[in-house]
Amino acid sequence: MTAQAQRPPLIGHLLPKIQFSPWTLGALVIAALVATPILTVLYIAVTDTSHIWEHLYNSVLGLYLERTLLLMAGVGTGTLVIGTGTAWLVTMCRFRGSRIFEWALLLPLAVPAYVLAFVVTDQLEYAGNVQVALRSLFGWTRPQDYWFPEIRSMGGAITVMTLVLYPYVYLLARAAFLEQSVCVLEVSRTLGKTALGSFIHVAVPLARPAIVVGVTLVLMEVINDFGTVDYFAVRTFTAGIFDVWLNMNSMGGAAQLSSVLLLVVLVLIVTERLARRDRKFHHTSGKYSELPSYRLSGPRAFLAFTACALPVLLGFILPAAVLTHYAFRFYEETLSADYFSFVANSLILSASAAVLALIIGLFLAYAVRLSSGPWVKIASRTASIGYAVPGAILAVGVLWPTGALDQSLSWIGGHLGFSIGAVLIGTIAPVVYGYLVRFLALSYGTAEASLGKITPSMDGAARTLGASPAGALQRVHFPLMRGSLLTAAILVFVDCMKELPLTMILRPFNFDTLATFVFQYASDELLEESALGALTIVGAGIIPVILLSVTIARSRPGSR
Amino acid sequence: MSGLHLRAISHAFGSHKVLSGVSVFAAPGELVCLLGPSGCGKTTLLRLAAGLETLQTGQVEINGTIVADGKDRHQMPPEQRGVGLMFQDYALFPHLNVRDNIAFGLDPVKGGRRSQWIDEALATMGLTAYADAYPHTLSGGQQQRVALIRALAPGPQILLLDEPFSGLDVTRRAQIRADTLELVKKSGVATLMVTHDPEEAMFMADRILVMNEGRVVQDGSPVDLYFQPADTFVAEFFGPVNQFNGIVKDGRAETPLGSFDAPGLADGAQVDIMIRPEGFRLSFANETPKPMPGDPDNLMILQGTLEVVTARPLGRSSFIVLKLANGRTIETRIPGVFLPGAGSQVSAAVNTRQVHIFKTT
Numbered sequence: 001m002t003a004q005a006q007r008p009p010l011i012g013h014l015l016p017k018i019q020f021s022p023w024t025l026g027a028l029v030i031a032a033l034v035a036t037p038i039l040t041v042l043y044i045a046v047t048d049t050s051h052i053w054e055h056l057y058n059s060v061l062g063l064y065l066e067r068t069l070l071l072m073a074g075v076g077t078g079t080l081v082i083g084t085g086t087a088w089l090v091t092m093c094r095f096r097g098s099r100i101f102e103w104a105l106l107l108p109l110a111v112p113a114y115v116l117a118f119v120v121t122d123q124l125e126y127a128g129n130v131q132v133a134l135r136s137l138f139g140w141t142r143p144q145d146y147w148f149p150e151i152r153s154m155g156g157a158i159t160v161m162t163l164v165l166y167p168y169v170y171l172l173a174r175a176a177f178l179e180q181s182v183c184v185l186e187v188s189r190t191l192g193k194t195a196l197g198s199f200i201h202v203a204v205p206l207a208r209p210a211i212v213v214g215v216t217l218v219l220m221e222v223i224n225d226f227g228t229v230d231y232f233a234v235r236t237f238t239a240g241i242f243d244v245w246l247n248m249n250s251m252g253g254a255a256q257l258s259s260v261l262l263l264v265v266l267v268l269i270v271t272e273r274l275a276r277r278d279r280k281f282h283h284t285s286g287k288y289s290e291l292p293s294y295r296l297s298g299p300r301a302f303l304a305f306t307a308c309a310l311p312v313l314l315g316f317i318l319p320a321a322v323l324t325h326y327a328f329r330f331y332e333e334t335l336s337a338d339y340f341s342f343v344a345n346s347l348i349l350s351a352s353a354a355v356l357a358l359i360i361g362l363f364l365a366y367a368v369r370l371s372s373g374p375w376v377k378i379a380s381r382t383a384s385i386g387y388a389v390p391g392a393i394l395a396v397g398v399l400w401p402t403g404a405l406d407q408s409l410s411w412i413g414g415h416l417g418f419s420i421g422a423v424l425i426g427t428i429a430p431v432v433y434g435y436l437v438r439f440l441a442l443s444y445g446t447a448e449a450s451l452g453k454i455t456p457s458m459d460g461a462a463r464t465l466g467a468s469p470a471g472a473l474q475r476v477h478f479p480l481m482r483g484s485l486l487t488a489a490i491l492v493f494v495d496c497m498k499e500l501p502l503t504m505i506l507r508p509f510n511f512d513t514l515a516t517f518v519f520q521y522a523s524d525e526l527l528e529e530s531a532l533g534a535l536t537i538v539g540a541g542i543i544p545v546i547l548l549s550v551t552i553a554r555s556r557p558g559s560r
Numbered sequence: 561m562s563g564l565h566l567r568a569i570s571h572a573f574g575s576h577k578v579l580s581g582v583s584v585f586a587a588p589g590e591l592v593c594l595l596g597p598s599g600c601g602k603t604t605l606l607r608l609a610a611g612l613e614t615l616q617t618g619q620v621e622i623n624g625t626i627v628a629d630g631k632d633r634h635q636m637p638p639e640q641r642g643v644g645l646m647f648q649d650y651a652l653f654p655h656l657n658v659r660d661n662i663a664f665g666l667d668p669v670k671g672g673r674r675s676q677w678i679d680e681a682l683a684t685m686g687l688t689a690y691a692d693a694y695p696h697t698l699s700g701g702q703q704q705r706v707a708l709i710r711a712l713a714p715g716p717q718i719l720l721l722d723e724p725f726s727g728l729d730v731t732r733r734a735q736i737r738a739d740t741l742e743l744v745k746k747s748g749v750a751t752l753m754v755t756h757d758p759e760e761a762m763f764m765a766d767r768i769l770v771m772n773e774g775r776v777v778q779d780g781s782p783v784d785l786y787f788q789p790a791d792t793f794v795a796e797f798f799g800p801v802n803q804f805n806g807i808v809k810d811g812r813a814e815t816p817l818g819s820f821d822a823p824g825l826a827d828g829a830q831v832d833i834m835i836r837p838e839g840f841r842l843s844f845a846n847e848t849p850k851p852m853p854g855d856p857d858n859l860m861i862l863q864g865t866l867e868v869v870t871a872r873p874l875g876r877s878s879f880i881v882l883k884l885a886n887g888r889t890i891e892t893r894i895p896g897v898f899l900p901g902a903g904s905q906v907s908a909a910v911n912t913r914q915v916h917i918f919k920t921t
Contacts, residue, residue: 372614457651460612463638464645465665466714471639475664479655 023367023469024376030360031379034386034437037397038262044400045259048252052244056253060240064257068236068264071157071229072219078162079218083169084211086308088199091177093294095301101308102174103549108315109167110541112498112515114227115534117160118522119319121231124151152232160228163315165221169214171548176210177203195294212275216268223264224390226501227519237261238501241392251396258393269388320538326531334532337517342533346513349428349503350496353435354443354489360436361443361488362481365451366473369459380448384441391438391501398434398506399425426508434502439492446488450481487547497540562623563587563750564609564718569618569630571604578604579774582618586718586750586767591741593761594754596771597797602754605771606720609752610645611638623717644716644749648723650707652695658682658706659691665714674713681709685739701732708740712747719744721753725760737763758798762786770794787913792832795916801834802890805920813917816884817862817910822917830920837893839914842880842906849909852895860912865905873897882908 020028089095090102108116124130131148140146149155180203188198204211229239237257245254296304327334360383368380386394402424409423424430454477462472478485500515507516514533521530564586571579578601586592594602607613608628609620614635615628622643627636652661662678682688685705695703704724711719724740725733741764744751755761761768762782770778770785770793778790789795792803804815808829812819815833825831841849845865851857869881869889878898881889892908900906 455649455651457647457649458653460607460610460638460645461647461651461653461710462664463612464610464641464643464716464720465710466639467664468637468639476653476655480653 020375021370023363023370024373024379027364027367027371027376027379027383030364030440031382033433034383034440036401037394037434037437038385038389040397040400041255041258041262041393044252044255044396048256050250050252052248052250052253053256056244056257060235061257061260063235064237064240065260067154067234068223068238068261070154071161071234071236072222074154074158075161075165075222076215076219078158079166079169080211080215082162082166082311083171083214084173084204084207086166086311087170087173087177088203089304089308091174092195092199092203093296093304095296095304097305097308101312103545104312104316105170105308106167106545106549107312107542108164109548110538110545111164111316111319112227112500112537112541113161113164113221113225114231114500114519114522115323115537116164116315116319117156117228117231118518118527118534119322120156120160121151122527123318123322124148154232154234157228157232157234160232161222161225163311165218166311166315168217168221169211172210172214172217173207176207180206209275213272216272216275219268220265220388220390223261224392224501226392226504231523237264238390238392241396242501242505245396251400254392254396258396261390261393265388265390269385272388320535323531323535323538326528327535330528331532333529337521337529338512339517339532342512342514342517343536345511346497346515349431349435349513350493352428353432353439353496354493356432357436357440357443357492358447358485358489361440361445362447362473362478362485364440364444365447366469366477368448369451369456370469380444384444386437387439387441389438391434391499392505394434394437395502395505398430398437398502402430402433428508428511430506431503434506435492435496435499438499438502439495442491442495443488446484446491447481450484451477454480487544490547491544494540494544497537561621563590564623564752565619565621566605566609567619567621569605569608569615569620571601571608571613571616577774579608582771582774582776584752584769584776586752588623588750589745589748590766591744591751591753591764593765593768594752594771595758595761595765595768595797596756598756600771601774602771603722606645606722606752606754609718610643610720611636611641612645642714642717643720644711644714644718645720646707646711646722646724648726650695650703650727652703652707652710654695657692657694658687658698661695661706662710662713664710674715678709678713681712681743684743685709700728701736704728704736705739708743712743712749716749719747719749719751721751723754723756725755725757733760740764770797789916792834792916792918795834795918799836799838800891801836801916804833804835806831806833816886816888817890818860820860820912820915820917825917825919832918832920834916834918835890835910836914837879837891838877839911840890840892840894841909841911842892842894842898842900844900845905845907847907849907851911855911856913858912859909862908862910866908868900868902868904868906870902871899873899880906882906 086101086105090098090105122128126143134146134148135141138146185198185202188202189195193201223236223238225236226238226242228234229236230242237260241254241257241261244250244257364380364383367376371377406424410419413419458476459472462476463469467475497513498515500519503513503516504519507513512520514537518530518533518537521527522534527534564584566582566584569579569582570577582601582605584592584594584605594605596602604613608615611628615630617630619626619630620628622641626634627641628634653664656664659678662681663675666674679688682691685708687702687705687709690698690702695706698706704727708724725737728736737760753761753764755764762785765782768780768782768785769776772793778785778794780788785794786798789798795801804817806813806815808822808825808827808831809819810827811822811825813822813825813831813833817835820833822831841852841855841859843849848861849859851859864885866882866884869883871878871880873879874893876895878894878896880892880894880898880900882892883889
């Protein structure tokens with residue numbers, strides 16, 4: 001026996017009760033970094049002395065609240081109906097094209113809401129193809145001759161967001177339907193319920209927690225959205241935060257609005273967590289056989305086909321076709337607007353964020369696995385709340401501390417005789433930081449789920465065979481998790497590519513990504529000239545759609 | 561002191577106490593079994609010895625080194641303890657082939673010296689052809705053997721086996737048990753094995769510690785435990801029993817079968833009398849039951865005859881239910897095939913070594 005009796009490290013004597021391992025310490029640091037922007041917003045809101053709050057309270061707060069809630073209600077209902085309905089159709093019924101719809105229904109996920117908003121407006125506005133065609137068909141000549149709905153409105157925003165966000169509900173509802181034991185459905189049929197009756201009384205209640213999770217994720221995206229509401233002039237909270245901050249030049253006011261919005265976020269987080277907890281211990285029967293598939297024909301098949309085809313058509317095929325068409329005609333304009341540097345910028349930002357999110361997420365997930373105390377668990381919970389916090393709020397919360405850090409660095413430098421300019425502001429560091437806070441939950445969640453599939457006795461075997469915790473991670477866990485970790489990195493990468501509000505605010509001066517380029521051009525009615533950029537974002541967005549459809553196809557217990 | 565010493569170990573998960581003051585010793589070359597029902601804390605004890613669980617109270621010593629002490633919260637990490645642990649689910653690394661799994665715990669530089677040992681071990685266990693195979697292509701028995709070789713490969717100070725045979729189907733168990741015992745004994749290390757199967761414990765162990773609800777209830781050789789169980793729990797754990805309640809009178813406990821010697825129990829004491837089904841000897845009514853090899857000479861012949869309720873063949877033995885005069889039934893198990901018809905009468909005797917009398921608690 002060569003190993004000497006080891007004493008606990010010195011810090012153990014200084015803090016007799018709390019003994020932090022490097023893993024615990026790291027997890028706490030990560031949690032602190034994620035919490036900083038949120039705490040900063042609350043701090044600015046509380047300490048603001050500009051007295052703008054009374055003004056906001058009396059003038060716009062009610063409007064923002066009403067618009068935000070209305071948008072949430074509209075998109076929530078729309079995605080609930082479309083997501084659950086199509087999920088049921090493709091899992092339980094067989095009709096022409098149903099196998100294709102299984103994955104095709106995910107496609108709109110690749111289209112950022114603001115891109116669809118631009119395309120829809122382009123097609124439906126007065127000079128757009130649809131109205132032009134109607135006018136020539138009916139011989140109308142002036143706007144007064146006929147009624148046509150206003151696209152850039154609340155209704156337009158609800159429609160556009162519903163079309164690109166319903167896949168969240170679809171994805172979770174479908175997974176839940178696939179997980180359901182077929183026995184309970186068969187029991188329902190033998191007890192006299194029709195197929196539709198079984199859907200309403202058995203399948204949906206069983207899938208309800210998953211559907212709730214899907215809808216809360218949708219609602220988080222709704223309050224995060226800046227591009228669509230800005231373009232459609234829907235005055236939601238996020239639009240308001242930017243308005244107060246950038247146009248009224250009041251960071252305090254923006255922080256105060258953000259704090260109110262954080263309450264909404266909190267409600268969503270709690271709802272989601274509760275629903276996720278309900279998802280456990282769900283199945284009373286472990287028997288899974290091939291799902292019954294009701295073969296539809298005639299008018300019913302046609303209706304089912306239409307119900308599945310419309311969301312895909314409007315949410316993906318339309319924007320993809322229009323953008324492809326424009327991209328072919330106007331690609332030279334896009335290229336000369338410095339397309340390749342936008343692509344490079346997008347790649348650099350998204351790739352650095354993805355790699356960092358992966359490393360930190362894996363570290364955190366492994367720290368949770370190693371620890372038994374409450375500290376790491378609290379840290380990991382804290383570190384994964386960023387996904388619910390709208391980009392606008394994070395922008396406020398990231399900019400202020402980085403500015404403060406820069407100032408203190410240059411102050412220290414000044415005292416030491418160096419001249420240090422802004423070290424962080426003006427670099428991509430704040431953007432990457434913002435991305436990390438917002439998307440860490442994605443990589444952490446994937447790493448955690450993947451680690452969860454490795455039995456703890458693997459750890460025990462590696463440790464008793466002489467591997468340190470880090471050695472076990474490197475030699476056992478990492479090789480086993482490689483596929484999932486790649487997926488996690490891709491998910492973060494693509495989300496960063498699409499991200500708009502954070503990037504808009506935190507990017508360095510004159511630094512454009514594909515997203516900011518498309519948004520600025522298209523907002524100035526230059527959709528054609530930016531179409532290639534938008535198409536590139538959509539193209540990148542298809543990668544996770546493919547990954548997700550492969551995963552979900554494999555996820556049915558008992559199928560392999 | 562060489563060997564594995566677990567001293568006065570207590571452990572709780574939250575408010576749930578799983579171990580209370582358990583001490584275990586295994587000498588080098590000795591195989592000690594922790595036997596008990598699930599939830600009795602035996603696996604936790606194993607994990608504490610390996611260092612996979614943080615020791616709360618007590619002390620763990622391996623070959624003279626204190627590796628964990630609850631008093632000064634000293635805790636040597638598992639990778640430094642020199643412990644070979646074989647898991648119930650084997651925990652073979654799915655991304656490594658058999659040889660790499662076994663070599664996992666070997667120093668890449670010094671590992672060369674052990675490669676011959678690995679080859680020999682693979683050959684002994686009949687796995688030479690599978691050195692390059694991946695775990696998922698192996699049968700359960702093959703995986704079990706790879707896991708055992710892997711645990712022994714680094715030359716551990718002690719070996720810990722957690723339910724090593726529970727994942728195997730019954731037909732393969734006997735052979736694999738024998739192979740395992742041979743390899744473990746050849747290694748000469750102190751071995752602690754956890755099981756809930758008394759037969760397995762009796763086959764493998766030099767010494768058995770029976771555990772219940774976080775305590776050691778009896779520590780002894782397999783034969784001691786079988787013939788001299790310390791209490792009703794141990795007696796029942798080693799197999800089904802016929803149980804009677806009685807009162808001690810003149811140093812003997814009265815039962816519907818007759819009275820049995822109850823040494824050391826005061827007159828008037830309430831007692832539980834337990835007789836194993838295999839403690840009975842039967843014969844047709846007109847004969848006298850004969851002793852089996854190993855039985856004491858003085859079989860206790862029961863008065864009169866008993867009615868057969870059912871008689872079922874079990875292969876190696878026959879299972880016969882008898883009805884006593886007072887209407888209660890007893891279960892007996894007779895080696896070989898002995899199948900008197902239902903309703904017929906048989907004579908019975910009892911091997912008094914299979915009768916256990918405990919003061920009712």
